[in-house]
Amino acid sequence: MLREIDSVLPDISRHPDPTCTRLVQAIARHHGSAPDDIVVGPGRLALATGVALAAAADEAESEIIYLSPTLEGISTSARIARMSQVSVPLSDAYTQDLQNIGDLASSRTGLVYLCNPNEPTGVVLERRQIERLLYQLPPTTIVLIDQTYADFVDAQLDVDVTGLQRHHPNLIVLRSFSAADGLAGLPAGYVIAKPPLAHKIHEYMLPFTIDTIAQAAATASLNNIWQRELRIRNIIEQRESMHRELSNYGYRSPKSGTNFLWIPLGPASLDFAVACREAGIDVRLYSQRGVRVSVGRPEENQVLLRVARDFAIDRDVLATSHHTGYGHQDTPAEGKALHGHQPCSVGELPGE
The missing domain is CATH 3.90.1150.10 (Aspartate Aminotransferase, domain 1)
Incomplete structure (x- = not known):
């Protein structure tokens, strides 16, 4: 990877490739997807915000449903998109109540966000559980599955949901290079969505936001699978x-x-x-x-x-330690550092 980064250093005086062509092609090869299905952005929160804006674009009073606690910042993405928020607390057994999400969803539900595996609990939902939820939701509701940590799931568990997009074009899969690729300091990520939804998300993503070095590092990681x-x-x-x-x-x-x-x-x-x-x-x-x-x-x-x-x-x-506190409806807890320090030690990946 260092070799690939060194090779682009002479180009840092120029604007980065706004289309991220090489990176998009590498992502498409990695997932067996079409390049038109890939939307890249500077990390998962930027992408989640783009998806939220796309989901709220056609509905004056759109809402988002998500589990609590989950990714810090998803509530900020919702506020930027002017979406009302419905949080579903985890149970005391750490289970993610998808049935409750399905019951709460309505024609106003523009977006359902699920971090799978969940952050911060690490609990995993299998593909069949998400597929069952998809059939419960209105087809107009966008379902964003954040799979930033999916590479760390037990191989015996089936969590890959990209195949469900054939029958559920409202399904979007989000990935980041921060965890499995070890690039938290060079924010980059992507979503996989079927056109025209992918094109709609593109409209809300700013250009030139993934710098040249981040593009090179992410591409190199995907091209060096054995190291990854x-x-x-x-x-x-x-x-x-x-x-x-x-x-x-x-x-x-x-x-x-x-x-x-x-x-x-x-x-x-x-x-x-x-x-x-x-x-x-x-x-x-x-x-x-x-x-x-x-x-x-x-x-x-x-x-x-x-x-x-x-x-x-x-x-x-x-x-x-027997009680999580997640069985109570309250304000989603945000991860906090001590004494102003960012909690980044022991491999911590803040925000991405």
Whole structure:
């Protein structure tokens, strides 16, 4: 990848390719899609905002339905698109209540957003569950499935929903290069949508927003599949090891299909985050609910596990971690850093 980046450095005095031609072609090859189905943008939030604007364009009082908590910033995308918001809280068992989403949807529902695997809990929905939801929703409702972390899902689970677009042209799949490709510092992502919906989203995406280096790095990652797969396998192995250790300490973290783990701690969440911060580890805090811990380098993961072990010894972890707080309808929790620090350590990927 460094070779590809070096090769474009002489061109950084010029505007980047507004059509991202090489990147679009690489994405199309990777997914077996047509280039016309690909819309690129500077990260998942920019793309989600473009989709929201497209969804709200033809309806004066359009609404969005999403699970809570989920991707930080989706509510901002909705506000930019002037959509009213309906949040569906996760259950105490971390389940994503798609039946409830189907029951709530109406002709006013312009967009349903699902992060799968979900952020911050890491819980996975399978293809059949999403297909069932698609049949429940009005065909005019756009369904955006954010699969930023899908590469980390257990191979035995079927989560690829692009094949459903043949019968459900209202389905859009979102991907980002931040996680599996390790390019969080060079924001780039894309959505896969069928025309004319793809063309409509294009209208709301600003040109020149993916810089030359980001285009080169993302293209190189897709063209070097073996390196990409090696990175993914390594993260999965470390994630599973961390999950086992946390379970041994008494934490009730759900099975994750991402590059992070959710640790439900209830009222002890802040104290745990402070303990991590004092050890040089930043985690994403969800007040009164838990923390999200990303898989980092092995030595960083070991520090985190030592903190978790000591914290479990000092407290009755089983007594504080059985309840997520997600069964209550309230304001969606936003991930928070401590003392103004961005929670980016231990492989944390903020916002993308």
